[in-house]
Amino acid sequence: xxxxxxxxxxxxxxxxxxxxxxxxxxxxxxxxxxxxxxxxxxxxxxxxxxxxxxxxxxxxxxxxxxxxxxxxxxxxxxxxxxxxxxxxxxxxxxxxxxxxxxxxxxxxxxxxxxxxxxxxxxxxxxxxxxxxxxxxxxxxxxxxxxxxxxxxxxxxxxxxxxxxxxxxxxxxxxxxxxxxxxxxxxxxxxxxxxxxxxxxxxxxxxxxxxxxxxxxxxxxxxxxxxxxxxxxxxxxxxxxxxxxxxxxxxxxxxxxxxxxxxxxxxxxxxxxxxxxxxxxxxxxxxxxxxxx
Amino acid sequence: xxxxxxxxxxxxxxxxxxxxxxxxxxxxxxxxxxxxxxxxxxxxxxxxxxxxxxxxxxxxxxxxxxxxxxxxxxxxxxxxxxxxxxxxxxxxxxxxxxxxxxxxxxxxxxxxxxxxxxxxxxxxxxxxxxxxxxxxxxxxxxxxxxxxxxxxxxxxxxxxxxxxxxxxxxxxxxxxxxxxxxxxxxxxxxxxxxxxxxxxxxxxxxxxxxxxxxxxxxxxxxxxxxxxxxxxxxxxxxxxxxxxxxxxxxxxxxxxxxxxxxxxxxxxxxxxxxxxxxxxxxxxxxxxxxxxxxxxxxxxxxxxxxxxxxxxxxx
Numbered sequence: 181x182x183x184x185x186x187x188x189x190x191x192x193x194x195x196x197x198x199x200x201x202x203x204x205x206x207x208x209x210x211x212x213x214x215x216x217x218x219x220x221x222x223x224x225x226x227x228x229x230x231x232x233x234x235x236x237x238x239x240x241x242x243x244x245x246x247x248x249x250x251x252x253x254x255x256x257x258x259x260x261x262x263x264x265x266x267x268x269x270x271x272x273x274x275x276x277x278x279x280x281x282x283x284x285x286x287x288x289x290x291x292x293x294x295x296x297x298x299x300x301x302x303x304x305x306x307x308x309x310x311x312x313x314x315x316x317x318x319x320x321x322x323x324x325x326x327x328x329x330x331x332x333x334x335x336x337x338x339x340x341x342x343x344x345x346x347x348x349x350x351x352x353x354x355x356x357x358x359x360x361x362x363x364x365x366x367x368x369x370x371x372x373x374x375x376x377x378x379x380x381x382x383x384x385x386x387x388x389x390x391x392x393x394x395x396x397x398x399x400x401x402x403x404x405x406x407x408x409x410x411x412x413x414x415x416x417x418x419x420x421x422x423x424x425x426x427x428x429x430x431x432x433x434x435x436x437x438x439x440x441x442x443x444x445x446x447x448x449x450x451x452x453x454x455x456x457x458x459x460x461x462x463x464x465x466x467x468x469x470x471x472x
Numbered sequence: 473x474x475x476x477x478x479x480x481x482x483x484x485x486x487x488x489x490x491x492x493x494x495x496x497x498x499x500x501x502x503x504x505x506x507x508x509x510x511x512x513x514x515x516x517x518x519x520x521x522x523x524x525x526x527x528x529x530x531x532x533x534x535x536x537x538x539x540x541x542x543x544x545x546x547x548x549x550x551x552x553x554x555x556x557x558x559x560x561x562x563x564x565x566x567x568x569x570x571x572x573x574x575x576x577x578x579x580x581x582x583x584x585x586x587x588x589x590x591x592x593x594x595x596x597x598x599x600x601x602x603x604x605x606x607x608x609x610x611x612x613x614x615x616x617x618x619x620x621x622x623x624x625x626x627x628x629x630x631x632x633x634x635x636x637x638x639x640x641x642x643x644x645x646x647x648x649x650x651x652x653x654x655x656x657x658x659x660x661x662x663x664x665x666x667x668x669x670x671x672x673x674x675x676x677x678x679x680x681x682x683x684x685x686x687x688x689x690x691x692x693x694x695x696x697x698x699x700x701x702x703x704x705x706x707x708x709x710x711x712x713x714x715x716x717x718x719x720x721x722x723x724x725x726x727x728x729x730x731x732x733x734x735x736x737x738x739x740x741x742x743x744x745x746x747x748x749x750x751x752x753x754x755x756x757x758x759x760x761x762x763x764x765x766x767x768x769x770x771x772x773x774x775x776x777x778x779x780x781x782x783x784x785x786x787x
Contacts, residue, residue: 187764195684196680196682197680199680199682200680200681200682203682204588204592204681204682206584206626207584207585207587207588207592208588208592209579210580210584210585210588211583211584211585211588211589211593211601212651213585214581214604214605214608214649214652214653214656215604215605215608217608217649218583218604218607218608218611220623221611221615221619221623224619224622224623225615225618225619242509254505268727271511272511272515273509275511275512276511276512276514276515278508279508279509279511279512283504283505283508283509284512292516293512293513293515293516296516296519297515298513298773298777299519299770299773299774300515300518300519302703302706302769302770302772302773303522303710303766303769303770304709304710304711304712304737304765304766304769305710305712306710306712306737306740306741306762306765307522307526307710307762307765307766307769308522309740309744310522310526310740310758310759310762311518311521311522311525312527313744313757314529315521315525318750335514335518336737338514338515339515341514349787364500366497367501367504368500368501368504371504387527389610392610392611393735394613396610396611396612396613396614397612397613398612398613398614398712398713399613399712399713399716399737399741402712402713402716402741402744402745403740403741403743403744403758404744405745410506415773421518425614426610428615428618429614429617429713429716430612431716432614432617432621432622432717433717438620440621440622443618444618444622447614447615447618450612450615451611452614454612457585458610
């Protein structure tokens with residue numbers, strides 16, 4: 181007696197295999213979609229913007245004439261902004277991570293801090309802008325300054341840095357700590373001299389990636405009311421400024437098509453900065469990160 | 473050894489005791505946990521600051537505009553000279569249009585990408601594709617906005633003349649592209665955590681890769697996939713620059729997708745780039761809109777956390 185109907189199995193197998201093949205190419209096409217969009221986006225921006233990309237573009241201020249427009253104030257503003265954001269966000273982020281990983285007891289307060297951080301990560305950046313406008317710019321009277329924007333951006337990327345630093349600290353093996361304690365070191369000495377040095381590549385990688393998020397972030401700056409046409413460069417952290425994404429936003433909004441090309445040139449500079457920062461992060465990760 | 477040094481008369485244990493009693497050292501040791509706790513509290517203060525900001529300024533807004541008018545009103549004309557109206561529903565509808573289109577684009581593409589990377593792709597292909605998707609996730613949103621306005625919109629307009637320069641479709645599609653990497657990478661993580669023994673069991677019964685992916689991996693990873701989608705929806709709701717650049721500034725309470733619309737986030741941008749004076753009702757309205765936006769995204773984030781906790785299958 182024949183339990184298996186070979187003919188129908190063969191028939192079904194063929195169609196099942198065909199389905200597998202067809203769907204596989206659909207899945208592959210879906211994967212390629214994202215990559216192709218990225219390629220088109222980069223190609224468009226380079227072809228549109230390269231015309232305006234010259235040395236004068238870096239040394240001129242914004243202008244009402246597309247040909248004379250430049251990013252001198254914007255790029256300096258973005259760099260100053262990062263000089264404020266980097267130390268503040270890293271100090272707060274690493275401090276919080278050390279507390280949560282090394283000191284925090286398993287209690288309600290710790291749990292609350294953790295939940296709070298993950299919820300903070302989901303707050304839209306435009307809402308952080310409202311926070312900065314109300315608390316830093318108006319309540320503390322910092323006005324539309326580098327410091328006000330820097331504090332806002334620091335809080336915005338704080339959750340990213342905390343999570344990255346926590347992972348880096350967690351990956352330091354227990355043996356290293358035990359060895360340090362066995363030598364008679366105290367807890368803080370162990371953290372400062374053993375744990376943090378071992379975790380620093382991971383912390384730096386995460387922080388640079390977080391900073392690259394901050395340098396391209398536009399919405400909080402818009403809400404703070406950062407000006408776009410500025411004919412001077414900032415001289416202190418309390419002076420007003422403009423930033424690269426803000427300048428790009430302004431050019432994109434203008435009805436004249438020529439300004440779109442200027443915006444594209446600005447985007448090339450911004451994306452180049454981002455690629456440099458990401459490459460440094462990847463380099464640090466590959467070069468210094470030990471696997472225990 | 474000479475007996476000149478006083479320490480040499482102590483044994484090791486006494487030495488350690490003497491050292492650890494040094495004032496500064498034990499002071500630092502006691503101070504650091506408190507100092508670090510104070511730093512950790514900053515993130516809590518940030519949340520409180522956001523809440524306080526939104527609650528106080530929204531309260532002032534509601535002393536001027538009735539609460540009921542705000543949440544049920546279908547007309548949003550804050551800039552009208554004679555009788556400005558503040559009904560938030562047109563802005564909510566605008567946000568939902570963008571989010572809906574984005575989800576339609578991103579969910580199929582994101583999950584298909586996740587299935588390909590987790591079930592089909594070779595190790596080498598994955599190593600190339602994943603970093604590129606990370607780049608896609610790292611593109612600043614203002615760049616996406618520029619792309620929507622100068623590339624996607626002209627294509628749509630050449631397809632259908634009904635589409636105007638500012639519309640919901642183009643930014644909707646681009647917001648969708650922006651959240652693809654998020655859905656893809658979080659869903660792939662969920663699929664990767666499905667143990668190989670389950671796949672092998674299905675292969676041993678003669679399943680094809682597709683059947684394993686659809687009937688075994690997808691159901692086992694569904695909580696992670698749904699949670700990633702909900703998180704991505706939250707991102708789409710809060711997305712600002714793409715809609716501010718490409719969606720326009722016409723709050724409308726209808727289903728039209730081809731004309732100019734306005735979202736909650738785009739309204740906040742419109743007011744803050746304009747010159748609405750401090751203390752005007754328009755100024756306070758951005759906080760009421762911001763509060764509404766905050767509640768929407770908070771619900772989505774908590775829902776995502778709930779789903780991934782409640783429905784997770786542990787292997």
